[in-house]
Amino acid sequence: MKDLALHILDLVQNSLRAGAQLIEIHLVEEAGKDLLHVTVEDDGKGIPAGTLEKVMDPFYTTRTSRRVGLGLPLFEAAARRSGGSLAVTSTPGRGTRLEATFQLRHWDRPPLGDMAETILTLLAANPEVDFVYRQKLSGKEFTFDTRQIKAVLDEVPINHPEVIGYLRRELRNNVNEDG
Numbered sequence: 001m002k003d004l005a006l007h008i009l010d011l012v013q014n015s016l017r018a019g020a021q022l023i024e025i026h027l028v029e030e031a032g033k034d035l036l037h038v039t040v041e042d043d044g045k046g047i048p049a050g051t052l053e054k055v056m057d058p059f060y061t062t063r064t065s066r067r068v069g070l071g072l073p074l075f076e077a078a079a080r081r082s083g084g085s086l087a088v089t090s091t092p093g094r095g096t097r098l099e100a101t102f103q104l105r106h107w108d109r110p111p112l113g114d115m116a117e118t119i120l121t122l123l124a125a126n127p128e129v130d131f132v133y134r135q136k137l138s139g140k141e142f143t144f145d146t147r148q149i150k151a152v153l154d155e156v157p158i159n160h161p162e163v164i165g166y167l168r169r170e171l172r173n174n175v176n177e178d179g
Contacts, residue, residue: 001074003113004038004102010071011040011098012122016129018044020095024132025119027112029104031139035084036104041097047090055088075100082109112137116171119144120164127159137176144171 001007008025015023020042028037047055055072075098076086083103090096102109119133123146133144149167150158157163 001078001110003111004078005113005115005118007071007075007078007110008038008040008115009118009121011075012042014071015040015042015044015096016126018042018046018096020044020129022130022132023122024134026133027115027135027137029137031104034104036102036109038100038102039098041095043095046092046094047088047096048092052088052090056086072098078102078110082106084109112176116168116175119171119175120168123167124159124164127157133175135176140176142174142176144174 001010004027012023012025022043024039024041026037026039026041028039029035030037056076057073072086072088079086079100079102083106084101086098086100088096088098115133115135119131122129122131130146130150131144132146133142135142146158149163153163158167
């Protein structure tokens, strides 16, 4: 995958398959330490200990539709190529947390990509799920929480075309992208 937004989209799909109702995505830059932290956390069914040991194996998957599971191994490889790492923790019945670090200015670090469109894609396809997106990049902070938006919308679905149009403008104005 050529950018982090696509990796994150893939990771969130795992959370959705695990029945998550709340998914948090955090991007935090520590410029002084030359680090970018990417965290995806969910309240899904979690991963049993025996399975957790296998999640980085590209030839292991719990899916029946194919025999490989490349999402996590590819994300881990991207982190390692750029001087970082990936840690996965999970508690059955409580959820899973993925924490990746990337050397911020490493030439092999994938660009962030279009996080605004990634978030919109997730909202449009999964209106029943709550998402929290937080970023602290280039000295700017932004938080997007669908629970707050849904409270204001009342009966209007978050994936209504007019709502998506408004959210697209707001996200484009506030979510950082890099090249």
